[in-house]
Structure formats: structure tokens, C-alpha cells
Amino acid sequence: MTTSSNYPSSKGFLIEVPLYEVVKYEDADLDLGRQVVYFNETFDSYCPECNSHSIFERYWGQNKYISYESAGWVNRGVFSIEVMCTRDRRHRLFFIFKAVEQSLQKIGQLPSIADLNLFDIKKYSKVLERKYFSELTKAIGLATHGVGVGSFVYLRRIFEFLIEESHMKLSQEQAWDEEAYKKARMNEEIEMLSAELPDFLVENKSMYSILSKGIHELSENECLKAFPIIKVGIEIILDEKIDKVNKEKKLAEAKKALSALGGKI
Numbered sequence: 001m002t003t004s005s006n007y008p009s010s011k012g013f014l015i016e017v018p019l020y021e022v023v024k025y026e027d028a029d030l031d032l033g034r035q036v037v038y039f040n041e042t043f044d045s046y047c048p049e050c051n052s053h054s055i056f057e058r059y060w061g062q063n064k065y066i067s068y069e070s071a072g073w074v075n076r077g078v079f080s081i082e083v084m085c086t087r088d089r090r091h092r093l094f095f096i097f098k099a100v101e102q103s104l105q106k107i108g109q110l111p112s113i114a115d116l117n118l119f120d121i122k123k124y125s126k127v128l129e130r131k132y133f134s135e136l137t138k139a140i141g142l143a144t145h146g147v148g149v150g151s152f153v154y155l156r157r158i159f160e161f162l163i164e165e166s167h168m169k170l171s172q173e174q175a176w177d178e179e180a181y182k183k184a185r186m187n188e189e190i191e192m193l194s195a196e197l198p199d200f201l202v203e204n205k206s207m208y209s210i211l212s213k214g215i216h217e218l219s220e221n222e223c224l225k226a227f228p229i230i231k232v233g234i235e236i237i238l239d240e241k242i243d244k245v246n247k248e249k250k251l252a253e254a255k256k257a258l259s260a261l262g263g264k265i
């Protein structure tokens with residue numbers, strides 16, 4: 001019987017699992033631990049030195065040694081895993097682990113998980129106010145260190161700001177019912193703003209009911225669980241903004257090119 005779904009993937013353990021989280025492997029699953037300790041896969045990740053995504057593979061140095069015994073890593077103590085960018089083999093990512101009995105713990109890494117993740121959200125700095133963009137990076141940094149409530153508060157502020165932007169726009173319209181909006185809960189607000197918000201958000205508005213809860217009602221774990229959902233909601237709103245900006249830019253360019261052409265014919 002395998003319980004592999006209870007464990008992070010080998011790649012996930014390197015680049016997604018927060019530092020200091022202890023993963024204990026059952027006797028039957030020691031081989032999954034071995035796949036981390038003797039990590040030998042290629043994977044896609046952001047390379048800070050290329051400043052783009054690249055494919056990474058294990059750098060073994062002089063020490064390539066694979067134990068085929070599942071239990072070979074138990075109680076191994078502190079060890080490091082180095083992976084290299086296949087675009088330029090001098091670009092490396094470093095991970096330090098500790099194996100005590102049948103448990104593995106990541107105790108250090110360079111660059112940080114936040115640095116590896118932040119590249120993918122950089123594009124949003126163009127469509128999000130500087131203050132809120134900085135809060136988005138803080139939220140991700142906190143969440144990657146297992147800080148639930150703190151990271152959630154930042155995301156909630158950004159989400160509410162984006163909802164409020166749509167509210168400001170629609171409240172200018174004749175048919176707008178401000179009294180009803182004031183009384184509405186978060187999922188009803190999203191419904192009322194449906195003309196301005198992405199369809200995905202409107203269709204899945206029940207996901208955001210957690211935003212109506214008071215900060216004191218939320219547990220650390222609830223916040224960490226809700227974090228990816230709220231983050232995706234924010235990203236979808238921002239993706240639409242980027243699309244809109246790009247479309248307007250293209251239209252303006254096409255118009256300019258057309259009028260230049262018209263002048264010649």
C-alpha cells in the first residue's frame with residue numbers, strides 16, 4: 001500500500017515546501033525519502049542568474065553515489081543538494097537538509113522560495129499600485145515561511161482593494177444600488193460587481209466567503225489553505241487588466257499605422 005500522496009514530491013520538497021517543515025516517512029515509504037536525498041530528476045524553475053525560467057538538473061561534483069537501499073538515507077545527518085541550470089552550468093541552486101531517523105527536514109536554501117516565486121508575479125507591478133504590489137510580495141514571502149494569518153491579511157487587503165476599484169466604477173452608474181451593496185456579504189458583492197469582474201471570480205464566488213470572516217475567527221491553518229485560492233483570484237483580476245492594457249496598446253498602434261498609411265495612398 002502506498003501513501004505517496006501524503007508526501008511532497010522530490011521536486012516539491014526542494015522548491016515549494018517551506019523551511020523547517022518535518023516530513024516523517026513510514027517504513028513502507030522510505031523509498032520516497034531516498035528519491036529526495038538522492039535527487040536525480042530534471043525540473044523547470046526560475047533561474048535568478050538567467051532571470052528567466054530554465055531546466056535544472058542535479059550537480060553531483062565528485063560525489064555521485066546512489067544508494068539503492070531505500071533505508072540508505074535514514075539518520076544521514078546534515079547534507080546538501082546542489083542543482084545546476086542547464087543553460088549555464090555555473091548557475092546553481094543550493095538546498096540543505098537534515099535526516100534524523102526517518103524524518104527529513106529542509107533547513108536552508110539559496111535562493112529563497114520567495115525569490116524563486118517572485119519572478120512569476122513581477123508582471124503584475126505594471127497594473128497594481130506600488131503599495132499593493134509590495135504587499136503581494138510580502139504575502140508570498142510570509143506564506144512560504146508558513147505564516148498563515150499574516151500572509152492572508154495582506155492578500156485580503158489587495159483583494160478588497162481590487163473589488164473596491166470595480167465598485168467605484170460601477171457606483172457611477174444610474175442603476176447602482178449603494179444601499180444594497182453596503183449590506184451585502186462578500187459573495188453577494190462579487191455578484192453585484194459581475195459586470196466589472198472576471199467571469200471566473202463571479203462563477204466561483206463562494207470560494208471567497210472566507211473573506212467575510214473576521215480575522216479573529218480564522219485559524220493559522222485555514223488561512224494557509226485559503227491562501228492559494230485568494231492568490232489565484234487576485235492573479236485572474238490582474239491578468240485581465242494586463243490583457244486590457246495590451247489590447248489598448250495594440251489598437252493605438254494599429255490606428256497610428258493606418259493613418260500613416262492613409263497619408264501615403
Ligand SMILES: [Zn+2]
Nearest residue numbers: 047050085091
Ligand atoms: Zn541560469
